[in-house]
Amino acid sequence: MSDSSVAAFAGVTGGMDPARWDALARDQFYSSVDWLRFCAGDRGITTGGLHLDVPGGTVGVPVTAVRSIGNPFYQWERILGEGGLPSPGQSGLLVGAHRGYQTNVLASPGISREQAAKELLAGVEDLAGELARAGDEGLMPAGASGGRDAVPAVAMFLSTPDVVALRAAGVQAMPVALQPDAWIPLPEEGGWDEWMRALPSKRRRDIVRRDRRNFLEVGYEVVHTTLGECYRQAARLLACTERRYGHDADVDDLAESIRIQSEALGDNARVLLLGRPGEEPVGYCLYYMWGETLYLRAAGFDYDRLAGAAEYFNLVYYIPVIIAAENGMRWLHAGIEAAEAKVLRGAELRPLWMLDLSRDSVLAGRDDDVRAYNTSVVAGWGESSPAVAKALVRDLWDPFC
Numbered sequence: 001m002s003d004s005s006v007a008a009f010a011g012v013t014g015g016m017d018p019a020r021w022d023a024l025a026r027d028q029f030y031s032s033v034d035w036l037r038f039c040a041g042d043r044g045i046t047t048g049g050l051h052l053d054v055p056g057g058t059v060g061v062p063v064t065a066v067r068s069i070g071n072p073f074y075q076w077e078r079i080l081g082e083g084g085l086p087s088p089g090q091s092g093l094l095v096g097a098h099r100g101y102q103t104n105v106l107a108s109p110g111i112s113r114e115q116a117a118k119e120l121l122a123g124v125e126d127l128a129g130e131l132a133r134a135g136d137e138g139l140m141p142a143g144a145s146g147g148r149d150a151v152p153a154v155a156m157f158l159s160t161p162d163v164v165a166l167r168a169a170g171v172q173a174m175p176v177a178l179q180p181d182a183w184i185p186l187p188e189e190g191g192w193d194e195w196m197r198a199l200p201s202k203r204r205r206d207i208v209r210r211d212r213r214n215f216l217e218v219g220y221e222v223v224h225t226t227l228g229e230c231y232r233q234a235a236r237l238l239a240c241t242e243r244r245y246g247h248d249a250d251v252d253d254l255a256e257s258i259r260i261q262s263e264a265l266g267d268n269a270r271v272l273l274l275g276r277p278g279e280e281p282v283g284y285c286l287y288y289m290w291g292e293t294l295y296l297r298a299a300g301f302d303y304d305r306l307a308g309a310a311e312y313f314n315l316v317y318y319i320p321v322i323i324a325a326e327n328g329m330r331w332l333h334a335g336i337e338a339a340e341a342k343v344l345r346g347a348e349l350r351p352l353w354m355l356d357l358s359r360d361s362v363l364a365g366r367d368d369d370v371r372a373y374n375t376s377v378v379a380g381w382g383e384s385s386p387a388v389a390k391a392l393v394r395d396l397w398d399p400f401c
Contacts, residue, residue: 027291030100057108092152227269237300
């Protein structure tokens with residue numbers, strides 16, 4: 001399988017025709033060509049695509065050569081260290097993109113998840129070896145392999161079915177719990193009214209009705225546009241949110257990143273701008289519709305100018321639910337963090353896992369330690385809120401807790 005090697009970094013699809021790659025990715029937005037093009041715009045990160053022709057079609061997965069990474073949710077060394085678990089180091093082969101918090105095993109129709117995992121695992125091992133041999137002449141810093149035959153290969157934000165398939169294919173390490181991933185189911189018919197009826201309690205329905213009533217009474221205007229048309233406004237509003245939560249935020253830096261995203265995603269990068277007629281917006285929400293899912297991506301608000309009318313929940317959840325239902329979507333993907341707010345709007349919480357795919361994984365033989373860590377982390381989420389505890393899809397968490 002040497003053809004897979006560093007050729008995986010010959011463009012974001014590893015040299016595959018973009019239309020073929022998108023056909024392989026199908027409904028997985030965070031594996032799509034345009035999303036990977038956006039990821040490739042980050043300095044110090046090399047985005048690629050590992051793909052293999054196998055009996056029955058093609059299998060693939062995005063891959064990223066990581067020297068170091070700024071996003072703490074992708075820093076496997078930090079996550080493992082804080083959990084008291086051994087780490088393979090901070091650099092190596094990230095299996096998946098470094099943005100989006102979703103990594104999926106991709107396969108042509110008719111190829112089972114188990115077959116795809118087996119083929120991809122062999123391809124990942126070959127690629128990790130090629131990167132180690134290339135050393136500082138290639139995509140890895142000198143010494144990234146630590147003297148081993150291959151650089152570490154770590155998959156981030158995998159689903160439980162993909163983890164199960166990869167372990168069946170030969171992965172020795174136990175997966176490490178990362179984050180609960182929020183998915184809000186949408187009705188096949190009936191739109192907003194049916195979605196409201198499906199909420200699991202009268203209390204939750206009353207909260208939504210109150211939020212909608214207060215919002216509508218203010219007289220806000222919601223403008224539907226694209227990210228390319230408003231990226232500077234989006235950067236200003238996102239900076240407000242970042243600073244509110246104690247993060248450094250340079251508007252010009254954010255504007256450049258958002259501009260790159262708008263160029264890569266084009267009109268698929270859709271935005272709701274919130275404000276009063278004739279005034280600068282007080283909020284924005286960026287979303288994507290792909291396959292049967294509306295993906296919520298980002299939001300920002302000028303908090304000093306809000307009316308206290310549940311602007312966040314309306315712009316980020318309720319209006320997207322209406323849009324998704326009108327467009328025949330079956331899911332609203334709300335992503336990680338702020339789990340309770342999402343659960344109260346009907347979300348279920350699926351697990352996302354880190355899995356060390358390295359043949360000589362430092363986590364091999366540490367199953368009890370990893371399982372204890374997973375159990376503790378998941379218990380903490382459940383204890384944070386009865387609603388969160390009920391929303392955890394236990395069948396997907398329990399195999400590794």
